[in-house]
Amino acid sequence: MKFFVCSDIHGDLNALQLALAAFERSGASQILLLGDLLNHGPRNALPEAYNPMAVAELLNRYAEKIISVRGNCDSEVDQALISFPVLGEHNQLFIGRRRVFLCHGHTYTVETPPVLPAGSIFVSGHTHVPVAEQQGELFLFNPGSVSIPRQGWAASYGLLEQDRLTVLDLNNHDVLKECALT
Template sequence: MTLFIASDLHGSLTAGQAMLERFEQSGARYLLLLGDLLNHGPRNAIPDGYNPVQLAELLNTYADRIIAVRGNCDSEVDQMLLQFPITATYQQVLMPQMRLFLTHGHIYHPDNLPPLQAGDALVYGHTHIATAEYRDGILLINPGSTTIPRNHGRASYALLTASRCDVHALDDNELLLTTAIHHAL
């Protein structure tokens, strides 16, 4: 099963449309959204295509395929527009080969890990910087941001399968990062 991972849309309908087009092309079964979906946040410039109401309407058409967590810019008002839950600080997804701990990244992150075992994955956003690497036996996955990439990065998303994690550029689907999945003994 392929999982599509995205984060930090920050209300951009343009980025949301591009992300959902890539989601459809990927053949992924589920869309994992790691927070900061509708609000641009007070420290970010208003992104291109900023239209949180229409973005919410578009995301709602995929509600039965979305697993989401709350970002530091998400609020209960945002939840009122969405037909899938976004208020959990974290979610856990069990896959045959590993456990995924989904979070936005402002509470749990590589320097403040939740209780995880070797072979598990921390899947987080918040930094807007893509990552796909192992640290001390834990897979760290950050899809970057679909809307406001940082550190001279490109807008991006991640695909996770049983054998690998790939981070792709949103605009042209170029492979930016990849790592093989290590199976715990």
């Protein structure tokens, strides 16, 4: 099974269109959204293609394929526009026997993750910086941001598969980070 992982859209319609095109090409069956879907937030510059209503409409077309968590810029008002649940602080799924913990990354962080079994994957967004690595007994995965990347990184998305974590450039699909799940 392959999951497409996307975070920090921040209402950027062009970024979402590129991300969904990448999802369609990827062969992934589900989209994992890690929050900050519609609003840009007070610390971020307004994205050039800022159109939260159109972003909500486009995301709703994929509602059956989306598992989402709430970001620090998401609110109850956003849920009124979106047809899938977006207000859960975290979610979990399993790939085989491996636990995958999904959150935005502002409450649980890589420095303060929840208690998870060895070999689990901690998946978060929030920092807008891609990560795919093993740290101690956990695997850390952050797809970066499709809209407002930071620290000189390109806009990016992730693929979560049974045997690896991969972060790819949103525009040219080059691998930015990769980690084998051992």
